[in-house]
Amino acid sequence: MEEKWVTVARGVRVKIDPSRKHGKGYDRYFSIRYAVDGKMESQGLGWASDGMTQEEAVSRRLAYTKAAKGITQGPRTKAEEIQAEEQEKAEAERLKRLQETELVTLADYWPEYLGTAKxxxxxxxxxxxxSHFKNWLEPLLGHIPLRQIGLAQWDFLIKALTDAGLAPRTRQYIALTLRQIMDHAFMRKIITEAPPRGKHVGAVLKPESNRRTRTLTSEELQAILEALAGRDQHAYRLTLFCAMTCCRAGEAFKLEWRDVDLANTQATFRDTKNGTSRTIPLSPALVDMLKDMNPKTGLVFLGAKGEPYTQAPRSFRDVADDLGLNAGRDKRDKVVFHSLRHTGATRLGQLNTPLRDMMDLAGWKTPAMALRYQHSGDAGRRRAMSALEGMMQTEPAKVIEIHGGKK
Incomplete structure (x- = not known):
């Protein structure tokens, strides 16, 4: 029987030697062929009797092929190579379908982005x-094809967020979410132009630009509460709670009855903005209000139709406008729902509340935010100067009696 070569896989050949017995058959010698710079190269691998197998030969050829192409990572076996090729083909076809149409809307593309984000x-x-997408981006821009979202649509979004009374930082975060979606689409060639930078659409904050300067007077707060009591009891209770706890609006929105302990007059905010939970005491007035609400399960504060709050009650903004509290005011000096927290923090600072207590009550992780609200008054400064002056005062030296000594 003559020696002959048999191709057993792509680029893998076997030479059968009739003079060498291996197991029940003849011994086999494996060799591989692969391209390097357009030229075919051959490489002998060894005999089956020495341990070489067809699977190993396929793997070796794949490794040589990838090395010739400068590829250092990827599947090593033929099965893995086939699986990877199938996955790449499916992904290419999916993206091709998206690229072939100019009608892919923001809502259509959202699942693609969310999958990557997760x-x-x-x-x-x-x-x-x-949350940004469901509450703002989808209602405002979801129906618009990605390729048609330009500066005009960005301006529309920012104006809508501003008109809704959202804080500058919140507007910035929502705009950033849209930018990341668009950037995701651009990198995958779904759209042909990169999304605009934040500074081009008014979604970048300047230093201190997120600071609210408006605090409510006691009279203004009472006027708001009285107007809400007659117009929207649900908004009234939410507003009173936020005003008397200095909590963030989102913390009140997510507060559940299981986290309200009326017996011990306290409430716990879970998974807050700074990533921790905190427990605060409740005043007698709040305890009475919560008892009157007939405690049950689920969220504590719901809208008039039983829906969860995702933004400040519209009635709060209407009342502020009806009372003329925002007439002629700069946008950073207008009353918004966040003014309740800003007012509470300001009051804590005016009462010389210890820094640690302010941080624990308001939920600040670092002292920086609390220090913004702590301003020493004239009396405090005078006490400090008196303490410094005391360092310059001398006292008569005390005579200490030592055993065996004299005065």
Missing amino acids: QKKKAKSWDKEE
Whole structure:
């Protein structure tokens, strides 16, 4: 029987030697062929009797082929190579379908982006982006094809967010979510132009630009509460709670009855903005209000139709406008729902509340935010100067009796 070569796989050949017995058949010698710079190269691998197998030969050829192409990572076996090729083909076809149409809307593309976000980001991050999309981006821009979202649509979005009374930082975060969606589409060639930078659409904050300068007087707060009491009891209770706890609006929105302990007059905000939970005491007035609400399960504060709050009550903004509290005011000096927290923090600072207590009550993780509200008054400064002056005062030296000595 003559020696002959047989191709057993792509680029893999076997030479059968009739003079060498191996097991029940003849011994086989494996060799591979692959291209290097357009030229075919051959490489002998060894005999089956020495341990070489067809699977190993396929793997070796794949490794040589990838090395010739400068590829250092990827599937090593033929099965893995086929699986990877199938996945790449499916992905290419999916993207091709998206590229072939100019009618892919923001709402159509959202699942594509969200899938990537869930793989690469923490749950808290993509959950917040999902909230931005459902509450703002989808209602305002979801129906618009991605390729038609230009500066005009960005301007429309920012104006709508501003008119809704959202804080500058919140507007910035929502705009960032849209920018990341668009950037995701641009990198995958779904759109042909990169999204505009934040500074081009008014979604970048200047230093201190997020600071509200308006605090409510006691008379203004009472007027708001009285007007809400007659117009929207649900908004009234939410406003009173936020005003008397200095909490963030989102913390009140997510507060559940299971976290309200009326017996011990306290409430716990879970998974707050700074990533921790905190427990605060409740005043007698708040305890009475919460008892009158007939405590049950689920969220504590719901809208008039039983829906959860996702933004400040419209009635709060209407009351502020009806009372003329925002007439002729700069946008940073207008009354918004966040003014309740800003007012409460300001009052705490005016009462010389210890820094640690302010941080615990308001939920600040670092002293920087609390220090913004702590301003020493004239009396405090005078006490400080008196303490410094005391260092310059001398006292008569005390004579200490020592055993065996004299005065």
